[in-house]
Each structure stands twice: as C-alpha cells, then as structure tokens.
Amino acid sequence: MKRVQALLLALAMVLVLAACGGDGTGGGAGGNSGNGNAGSAQNGGEAGGNSAGDAGDAGESLEGLALGETAATDIVELTLDRADLAIALENTWGDSYYLPKEYDAAEDAQNPFVAAVGHTLVAMTYTANNLDRASVEFDGSFNPTFITIGYDGESYTGETEYGMSQENGGDWEQDSSMNVLLMAGETCTLRCYVDIPVEAASLDDTFQVTFSLPNSAGETEDFTYVVTKEDRDAAAEAAQAAADAAAEAEAAAEAEAMAEVDPALSEEILAQLQGQWSYTSGPTSYVIQFDGAYCYVTATAGGYSISNEGPVSIRRDYVVIEYTTGSPVRMPYTYENGALSIYPIET
Numbered sequence: 149m150k151r152v153q154a155l156l157l158a159l160a161m162v163l164v165l166a167a168c169g170g171d172g173t174g175g176g177a178g179g180n181s182g183n184g185n186a187g188s189a190q191n192g193g194e195a196g197g198n199s200a201g202d203a204g205d206a207g208e209s210l211e212g213l214a215l216g217e218t219a220a221t222d223i224v225e226l227t228l229d230r231a232d233l234a235i236a237l238e239n240t241w242g243d244s245y246y247l248p249k250e251y252d253a254a255e256d257a258q259n260p261f262v263a264a265v266g267h268t269l270v271a272m273t274y275t276a277n278n279l280d281r282a283s284v285e286f287d288g289s290f291n292p293t294f295i296t297i298g299y300d301g302e303s304y305t306g307e308t309e310y311g312m313s314q315e316n317g318g319d320w321e322q323d324s325s326m327n328v329l330l331m332a333g334e335t336c337t338l339r340c341y342v343d344i345p346v347e348a349a350s351l352d353d354t355f356q357v358t359f360s361l362p363n364s365a366g367e368t369e370d371f372t373y374v375v376t377k378e379d380r381d382a383a384a385e386a387a388q389a390a391a392d393a394a395a396e397a398e399a400a401a402e403a404e405a406m407a408e409v410d411p412a413l414s415e416e417i418l419a420q421l422q423g424q425w426s427y428t429s430g431p432t433s434y435v436i437q438f439d440g441a442y443c444y445v446t447a448t449a450g451g452y453s454i455s456n457e458g459p460v461s462i463r464r465d466y467v468v469i470e471y472t473t474g475s476p477v478r479m480p481y482t483y484e485n486g487a488l489s490i491y492p493i494e495t
Contacts, residue, residue, distance in 0.1 A: 212356065212374040215383045219371035221363040223280040228359075229337070230273040230383045231375045233351040237261035237271055237311075237341065241322070243391060246311035246339040247271065248351075261311075261341070268348040270297050272357065275337040278330035284362055288327025291360060291368060297344050298356030298372070304344040312339040352377040405465040414462040417481070420488040421460070421467065429492050443469050445493070469493075 213219060218227045234248035239259045246261070248271050256262050263269045272295075278284045287294040287308055297304045313323035314337040323338070330336055354376045360368040408414075421438040428434070432449040438460065446455045458471040466478040467490060480491040 210354065210356065210374040212372040215373065215375060215379045216386075217373075219359060219361060219373075220279075221361045221369050223278070223364050224284055224286065224361050225277040225279060226286070226359055226361055226371070227275045228272065228357060228373045228375075229275055230271075230380070230387060231355075231357055231373065232271045232380055233348045233353060233355060234269045234271050234341075235263050235351070237269060243320070245320075245322075246341070247273075263343060266345065266347050268299075268344050268346060268351075269341045270344060270355065270357070271339070271341045273337065273339050274359075275335065276328065276330060277335045278332060280364070281332050283329055283331050286328040286330065286362070288329065291362060293360055294328075295342055296358040296360075297342055298358065299344060299346060299348065299353070302346070304342070304346070306342045306344065308340050308342055310338055310340045313337065406463045406468075409462050409464055413483075417462050417467075417483055417488060418460070420483075421490070425490060427492055434493070445469065466494075 213228070215228055215231065218225055220226070230247075232248045235251040236249050236256050236259055238244045238247050238249045239256075239261055248269075251262065261269070276286050285291055293305055295305070295308055297306075310323055310325050310328075312320050313325070314320050316335050328336070328338065354374065356372050356374055358370050358372040360370050362368055409417075418438075418441060422440075423438060425436045425438070426434060432447050435446045435448075437444040441460050442457070443460045444455065444457045446453055456471045456473060458469050458476075461468045461470070463478075465480060467481050468476055468478045470476045477493050477495060479493050482489045
C-alpha cells in the first residue's frame with residue numbers, strides 16, 4: 149500500500165513537471181408575465197392558474213410564456229432558458245453535459261440518461277432567483293409538484309433529476325441535488341430532466357412546462373411555458389452564440405495574459421527571479437532554481453523526487469518555463485512597485 153501511495157504521489161509530480169521524461173532520483177523518507185416583468189402574470193399569475201393539462205394539444209392555439217421569458221411571484225423569479233424532448237442526454241462532463249444528444253444504441257449502451265421505450269426525457273435549463281429576505285425552496289418536499297409536463301393533452305409529473313448548477317453566474321458544477329433551496333438574494337441556473345411515461349411522436353413536437361412557484365402567502369402560483377420547435381431552435385442558437393462569444397472572450401484574455409512584455413521589463417523581472425524559490429502544495433514540495441534565463445525545477449513527495457528544466461520567458465501575467473522534456477508550464481506572478489511575487493506552477 150505504501151508503494152502504491154508513493155507511486156500516486158510521483159504521478160502527481162509528473163503532471164506538474166510535464167514529465168514525458170525528465171530526470172528521476174530517489175530521495176529520503178520523506179429564474180411572470182408574458183412580457184417578462186415581475187408583478188401580475190397574465191398566465192397563471194394567481195394560485196391555481198393554468199396547468200399543463202388545461203393547455204390542449206394544438207401548439208398554435210396554446211397560450212403561455214415563451215422560452216426566455218420570466219415568471220414571477222412576489223418572492224421569486226424563474227426563467228426557462230431551454231427545454232427539449234429527448235431520448236438521451238450527454239453523459240460526458242463538459243459544456244454540453246446533461247443536454248440532449250442524438251441517441252446511439254452502441255454509444256449510449258452505458259449511458260444512464262436514456263429514456264426507456266415508451267418514455268421521453270424532458271430536458272430543461274432554468275434560472276431561479278430568490279427575491280425574498282429568507283431562504284426559499286423551489287423544488288423539494290415542500291413543493292413536490294414544482295414541475296408538470298403537458299404533452300398531447302395529458303399532464304405528467306415526476307421526480308426532477310438534476311445534473312448541473314451554476315450559482316450567481318459562476319462556473320458550472322455537477323449537482324445531483326434532490327431539492328432546490330436558494331438563500332436570500334441567490335440566483336442559480338440548473339440543468340435537469342423529467343422522465344415522462346409516453347413515447348413522443350416526434351422530438352420536435354410542442355409541449356408545455358408548468359412551474360409551481362412559491363409566494364409569500366405560503367402558497368404556489370402556476371406559470372406555463374409553451375415550448376415550440378421554433379423557440380427551441382432559437383434558444384439553442386442563442387445559447388451557441390453566447391458560448392462562442394464567451395470562448396472568444398476567454399481566448400482573447402488568454403492571449404493578452406500570455407503576451408510578451410517589453411524587453412527591459414523582462415530583464416528587470418528576470419533579475420529579481422534569480423536564485424532559489426521554494427513552496428509546498430499538499431504533500432509535494434518544490435524547489436525552483438533560476439539561473440539567468442534558465443530554470444531548474446525539482447518536486448519531492450513520499451521519498452521520491454523528479455526534476456525538469458528549461459528556458460524561461462516573461463509574459464504579461466506568467467513566467468513560462470519551456471521544459472526540455474514535456475509540455476511548457478507557467479507560474480503566475482505580480483510585479484508592482486518593484487516587488488515581485490510568484491505563485492505555484494500551473495499544469
């Protein structure tokens with residue numbers, strides 16, 4: 149067991165040192181109304197408003213909110229950002245995780261997010277906003293009929309299965325919560341699905357999603373979204389455009405961060421880097437020796453050491469080490485008023 153632990157620690161060091169090679173040496177032991185405004189809602193704005201089952205089955209004659217519009221009570225808001233009928237959902241972690249995918253029998257053989265024959269998954273992304281001064285439960289034991297699906301004139305309720313959440317505009321995280329409880333002032337975007345016991349005639353069919361939202365009287369108010377193929381396509385295009393814009397912005401920021409600095413500034417920072425730097429991250433200690441525009445890095449953990457080396461270049465936000473074996477690594481730094489601070493190596 150000790151040998152396995154040591155090998156795992158050594159592997160962690162390999163990631164930092166990008167060791168496709170490198171010298172190894174033994175060491176010591178060592179989310180309303182149809183116009184999107186809060187207030188009175190023209191669709192189900194009072195408790196016991198229109199439900200999905202009342203909506204009928206002709207998509208063109210249905211009335212309700214559209215994707216992207218906001219439903220609201222006096223204490224909460226909810227926006228249905230995206231909704232789709234699906235047979236399978238993406239099971240690989242990434243930006244498309246828990247979103248609909250084209251079902252492939254071989255590829256999805258081990259995918260847990262696949263509807264059985266006679267069933268359809270209704271995949272949704274919604275944003276909930278708590279306007280109250282106290283915590284509010286949107287979905288859970290205190291609101292067990294939070295989501296009702298209307299399809300072909302019938303209503304279906306079922307357990308909501310959650311997969312991802314994004315709090316207050318932060319990063320997406322895996323989230324398999326059984327309830328949705330938001331603190332005062334909190335906003336959260338969630339991806340989820342409801343399995344309905346009917347085989348959709350077409351995944352392009354119109355359907356309805358009704359949300360029962362809590363109010364300050366301790367009751368719920370129903371708001372129904374009518375989801376058409378046209379709206380779904382528009383929402384998907386908008387989401388893709390937003391993702392492309394975000395990726396472009398991220399790439400631009402990365403390019404700026406990695407831009408080369410003025411040669412004089414580079415020399416100034418290099419001069420302050422000279423000598424030995426050391427730090428500890430978890431069980432691993434690092435020693436970094438700068439010699440001119442060259443660098444030697446040694447990581448030690450569990451009695452094992454591994455080393456690498458390479459030339460150094462100064463970028464706007466990073467000190468970059470071009471390892472002689474493996475991929476380059478970089479160290480964030482700050483340089484203000486002549487004072488230099490460097491931070492742990494990023495892999």
